[in-house]
Amino acid sequence: MIFFIYTNNVDLVKRFTKVGDNDLKKITIKDIAKLAGVSPSTVSNVINGVSKCSTDTRDNILALIEELNYKPNITAKSLVTKRSKLIGFVFKQDNENSFLQNLLYGIQSGIKNFPEYDIITTNINNSYNLEEWITKRNLDGIIFLGMFSSNLISKIQRLNIPILLIDNYFEQIPNINYVYSEDTLGGYLATEHLIKKKCKHIALATGSLKENELFFRRYLGYKSALEDYGIKLDGNLIFESKHIDFNSGKILGELITQNKNIDGIVSLADILAIGIIKRLNKEYNKIPDDILIIGFDNIPGCEYTTPQLSTIDQGIYEKGYKSINILINKIENNNKDSIEVQIPIKIIERESTKK
Incomplete structure (x- = not known):
């Protein structure tokens, strides 16, 4: 795992990196461990939220991370965890632009709750190309917007990643998550x-x-x-x-x-x-x-x-926001239970129906 130093505390950096005042140096977990006086595995456990050390040791490591403003390299971390921290979003080309933009705004707002995650989009709907797109990017989960066939969803399900469907009313598929409106x-x-x-x-x-x-x-x-x-x-x-x-x-x-x-x-x-x-x-x-x-x-x-x-x-923004939160929480908690959420609707009266 690789980290970057962005700090004004040059004395602290010099204690173990021996770099000049204007240098920017990459460091490894081994460097952090040396500064903290612990093993590299202990630092890794703390970073990944695994409680295998004392509270004092954990607090010391976290204090150093905060002081030096270390930024983990997500790609390197994914090699260890086998997770890409990438969510796929698949839609069809016939979706109306304003609807799609509002939904994506909700997704982008929701994903801020999980800073390590990113979302990538595609309008591929051919099952072969879609499977290839997912596997090449090692996606951790995928969201479908609109009506995709149960046959295609079942094929993607074989990749063993969480799937969430927005506004899909084909027959229910076991172990699939659904978000839709009334x-x-x-x-x-x-x-x-x-x-x-x-x-x-x-x-x-x-x-x-x-x-x-x-x-x-x-x-x-x-x-x-x-x-x-x-x-x-x-x-x-x-x-x-x-x-x-x-x-x-x-x-x-x-x-x-x-x-x-x-x-x-x-x-x-x-x-x-x-x-x-x-x-x-x-x-x-x-x-x-x-x-x-x-x-x-x-x-x-x-x-x-x-x-x-x-x-x-119909709560377009809320659909996006809830969908990404549901999916990532399932990934993080390894939750296999299917979730179904119905977004409430309401009338917005404006001039076109006011006599």
């Missing part, structure tokens, strides 16, 4: 919000309901709310898009304008809603005077639309 409830609350605003003809803007389980679950919430309030489900008011982006939202907005009876819109993704608002603002229908719209996700752009977009907050 998506069906979110679809229900969004629809109910418009119904309580006296909307009678509520359109649904969504991604593919057949290909994306996440959107399908939100759709089930929309459908249940209509049923509970005695409103007949109308297939002509469901507008699907294969792609989830701003331009696709504008296209859906064009289709929606052709039905003048629509007085409310539930968009199952904020980025679609933002595109819809852009298109509707060109029509005589005014938001929210003539038509209301609510989105889903609470991405940062919701506050910058005209009018500002009401939405379902």
Whole structure:
């Protein structure tokens, strides 16, 4: 294990390194042990949190480490511990940028609780290339965002590293950790919000309901709310898009304008809603005077639309923060039990649904 000295206490350094005032010298555990009057293995145990020495000895070693501001070489340490301190994050290219950035912000904030760890990302979804990517980097754990097949997850599971899935609704796999939102409830609350605003003809803007389980679950919430309030489900008011982006939202907005009876819109993704608002603002229908719209996700752009977009907050940042903490704690504690966490959702009401 290699350490670097960054200190102004030159006299202390000279006691065992014999370097000049302006020198910067690499030292080893043997050097620390010599200064502390203990064996190299004792220093290693203290650094790694193993209690195999007296409290006084431990305190003395830690005091020297703090005084000299030693910085352990993580690569060298990984050769001893067989851990890389690297977490992989895998996502698909079709993830909306604002969502992905907010989630990564949560992950990056959470990983600060574990200073030795770093995260690396990829959008590889081919099982062979993914296995090679993981093994070459000796990853300690991996997080998947979105819908990845159970077959692919099972193959990666054979590498014997902890796996956590965010927003993956395929069949449950034993010994896999899950973090997700209350998506069906979110679809229900969004629809109910418009119904309580006296909307009678509520359109649904969504991604593919057949290909994306996440959107399908939100759709089930929309459908249940209509049923509970005695409103007949109308297939002509469901507008699907294969792609989830701003331009696709504008296209859906064009289709929606052709039905003048629509007085409310539930968009199952904020980025679609933002595109819809852009298109509707060109029509005589005014938001929210003539038509209301609510989105889903609470991405940062919701506050910058005209009018500002009401939405379902699914706790994107919290998903990232909790996911990385769960995974690293499992690695550190060698915990084999699977963990499942559901992130609460809530309505954020802004101008687009305020009459």
